[in-house]
Amino acid sequence: xxxxxxxxxxxxxxxxxxxxxxxxxxxxxxxxxxxxxxxxxxxxxxxxxxxxxxxxxxxxxxxxxxxxxxxxxxxxxxxxxxxxxxxxxxxxxxxxxxxxxxxxxxxxxxxxxxxxxxxxxxxxxxxxxxxxxxxxxxxxxxxxxxxxxxxxxxxxxxxxxxxxxxxxxxxxxxxxxxxxxxxxxxxxxxxxxxxxxxxxxxxxxxxxxxxxxxxxxxxxxxxxxxxxxxxxxxxxxxxxxxxxxxxxxxxxxxxxxxxxxxxxxxxxxxxxxxxxxxxxxxxxxxxxxxxxxxxxxxxxxxxxxxxxxxxxxxxxxxxxxxxxxxxxxxxxxxxxxxxxxxxxxxxxxxxxxxxxxxxxxxxxxxxxxxxxxxxxxxxxx
Amino acid sequence: xxxxxxxxxxxxxxxxxxxxxxxxxxxxxxxxxxxxxxxxxxxxxxxxxxxxxxxxxxxxxxxxxxxxxxxxxxxxxxxxxxxxxxxxxxxxxxxxx
Numbered sequence: 192x193x194x195x196x197x198x199x200x201x202x203x204x205x206x207x208x209x210x211x212x213x214x215x216x217x218x219x220x221x222x223x224x225x226x227x228x229x230x231x232x233x234x235x236x237x238x239x240x241x242x243x244x245x246x247x248x249x250x251x252x253x254x255x256x257x258x259x260x261x262x263x264x265x266x267x268x269x270x271x272x273x274x275x276x277x278x279x280x281x282x283x284x285x286x287x288x289x290x291x292x293x294x295x296x297x298x299x300x301x302x303x304x305x306x307x308x309x310x311x312x313x314x315x316x317x318x319x320x321x322x323x324x325x326x327x328x329x330x331x332x333x334x335x336x337x338x339x340x341x342x343x344x345x346x347x348x349x350x351x352x353x354x355x356x357x358x359x360x361x362x363x364x365x366x367x368x369x370x371x372x373x374x375x376x377x378x379x380x381x382x383x384x385x386x387x388x389x390x391x392x393x394x395x396x397x398x399x400x401x402x403x404x405x406x407x408x409x410x411x412x413x414x415x416x417x418x419x420x421x422x423x424x425x426x427x428x429x430x431x432x433x434x435x436x437x438x439x440x441x442x443x444x445x446x447x448x449x450x451x452x453x454x455x456x457x458x459x460x461x462x463x464x465x466x467x468x469x470x471x472x473x474x475x476x477x478x479x480x481x482x483x484x485x486x487x488x489x490x491x492x493x494x495x496x497x498x499x500x501x502x503x504x505x506x507x508x509x510x511x512x513x514x515x516x517x518x519x520x521x522x523x524x525x526x527x528x529x530x531x532x533x534x535x536x537x538x539x540x541x542x543x544x545x546x547x548x549x550x551x552x553x554x555x556x557x558x559x560x561x562x563x564x565x566x567x568x569x570x571x572x
Numbered sequence: 573x574x575x576x577x578x579x580x581x582x583x584x585x586x587x588x589x590x591x592x593x594x595x596x597x598x599x600x601x602x603x604x605x606x607x608x609x610x611x612x613x614x615x616x617x618x619x620x621x622x623x624x625x626x627x628x629x630x631x632x633x634x635x636x637x638x639x640x641x642x643x644x645x646x647x648x649x650x651x652x653x654x655x656x657x658x659x660x661x662x663x664x665x666x667x668x669x
Contacts, residue, residue: 207574384639388617393637418637505576510603510660516578517609523575539612541640546606560653 206502209358209453213237214525216390216423217311217318217334218449221459222350226317227251231275233266237321238452241308242266246273252286253319255306259290314340315348316461318426319449324528332390334422339443339463346472349479350461351487357497359425359448359456363522365493366394366421367513369544381414381546385514387521388539393420411436424525425449441465442482460486514542584660586611589651593643594621600648604661608648620644 218236220243226232232243233256240256242265254275256266263279270276274283274291283292290303309320309328314337320328339345355362369383382397399414412435419429429444445461462483466475506515517540524536586599586609596619599611617623626638651657 205576386637386639388612395637395639420637504574505579508578508580510580510607514578514609516576520575534614538614539610539617541608541610541612543608543610543640544606545608557653557655561655564655 202507204501204503205505207504209360209502210526211238211453212323212526213321213450214424215322215324215529216332216425216525217320217328218425219334219445219447219459220317220319220449221352222315222348222461223251223312223317224315227312229270231266231268231270233264234319235451236319236449236457238450240264240266241319242268242275243317244270244275246270246286248273250286251310251312251317253308253310254284254286254288257305258282258284259303259305260293316340316445326529332423334426335428337428337443337445337463339441339465345443345463345465346475346479348461348463349476349483350459351483352457352459353490353494354451354455355448355458355494355497356455357500358454358502359450360502360519360522361497361500362446362448362456362458362493363421363424363518364515366392366419367515367518367542369513380544383544385518385542386539387514387517389537390423390524391420392518392521393418395419419444419446424522435469438467438469440467440470440478442478444482444486446486458490460490462486514540517542580660584658584663587651587657589644589648589657591620591641591644592647592650594619596620596644598644600651600657602648602652602657602659605659610644610648 220226220234220236226243227245229245234241234243234253241253242256243251243253245251247270250273252275254265256264258265258277258279260277260282261279263277263282265275265277265284268276268278271283274285276283281294282290283294284305285291286307288305288307290299290305293299311318311320311328311334313334318334322328340348367385369380380396380398382395384393384395386393386395394417396417396419397414398417412433414434415432416434417429417431419427419431421427425448427446429446431442431444433440433442442462442464445459447460448456448458450456460483462479464470464475464479464482466472470478506512508515520536521540524532580603581601584601584603586601588597589600590597596616598613598616601609603609620641622641622643623638630638648657652659
């Protein structure tokens with residue numbers, strides 16, 4: 192027996208280490224109501240410790256949490272006026288990153304400037320712009336407004352936060368994973384589509400209801416339509432509509448994350464539900480909670496897989512799998528300098544699965560066509 | 573990260589298809605009767621008439637997501653009918669049997 196040839200045809204898993212560079216783009220840190228109370232808040236993100244605080248002027252600021260004086264942790268300090276005061280020697284830092292005052296000194300040192308992150312408060316959420324090149328956020332990659340988020344006709348945010356101990360690329364891969372919707376979300380896609388274009392990655396899905404899963408409270412669910420897009424590397428808006436016999440029920444599901452470091456991230460999801468004559472306030476809130484629990488269950492199953500799986504750069508795919516490689520190519524644009532973004536990372540790519548077309552009829556048509564062609568060429572030849 | 577190629581493309585690469593309406597050329601691959609992949613480039617997205625119409629409408633409160641070009645969809649179906657665009661699941665198992 193030759194042991195030398197045993198491994199020749201073994202498929203090897205290849206994987207570079209998870210990058211220590213963090214994605215360029217807007218990242219949602221959570222709900223503004225949790226950050227905007229006037230106290231400093233510590234956020235571990237992008238491999239650093241940040242301090243988030245709302246100054247007396249109402250502005251929310253994000254600074255590197257370590258004081259440039261002697262390294263005190265500003266997130267343990269106090270907000271004084273529009274500034275954050277270090278708990279160590281009371282140095283005051285403004286939202287623009289400049290040291291405004293050293294209470295026991297007549298002047299502040301030259302070059303007394305610390306790192307800041309651009310912020311965006313929108314639809315009840317707080318966003319931070321990360322860019323290793325430290326450029327300002329371009330307008331064209333801003334986060335779209337969410338219709339239901341600020342409307343009395345919709346519920347308030349129902350929000351979850353949890354820490355996941357793996358690199359955040361794992362959650363991005365879900366965009367193309369069709370099969371897991373059946374197993375995890377109990378839906379039967381009749382139409383599935385991915386579109387990657389520019390900084391947006393979209394997943395469109397139409398599902399019928401599954402006969403083996405009971406409808407809630409005897410109301411007949413005909414199916415769901417989901418249009419979910421990542422706007423940049425980490426923030427997904429899912430317009431998710433439930434089609435009941437009586438009416439459509441609109442919901443918006445946010446799925447977002449920010450990296451703590453190369454091997455962990457904070458996963459958050461939020462839900463708002465439209466109220467209606469069929470779904471008054473209380474029922475709409477219940478629906479939001481129920482949907483939240485359902486999503487939570489799905490992610491918990493994902494997390495269980497992520498806990499022990501290997502990072503893999505060369506997944507071995509069959510025709511029935513989604514466009515994993517094309518998605519990773521799209522995702523790579525956020526990990527290189529703007530000048531190094533190549534057309535193939537941002538060019539439009541579509542992957543579509545439509546099971547509603549009668550393929551047998553089509554197949555027959557093609558065969559007839561080919562046969563006709565063959566007979567014509569036979570006559571000519 | 574080193575970006576790797578999709579192993580499925582090695583067996584059956586993408587095929588150029590022209591849109592019958594605006595002559596845009598894209599690369600297409602059908603793994604089955606139900607599945608279609610379309611790779612556009614900047615020139616193709618710029619010249620697609622349906623796409624630019626959809627974008628103008630999006631400015632008036634539409635969603636902004638351009639899901640598909642129906643003319644291109646029809647052109648792809650046509651390419652399959654004419655036998656110039658192979659369907660992978662139809663061609664590969666048969667060649668082995």
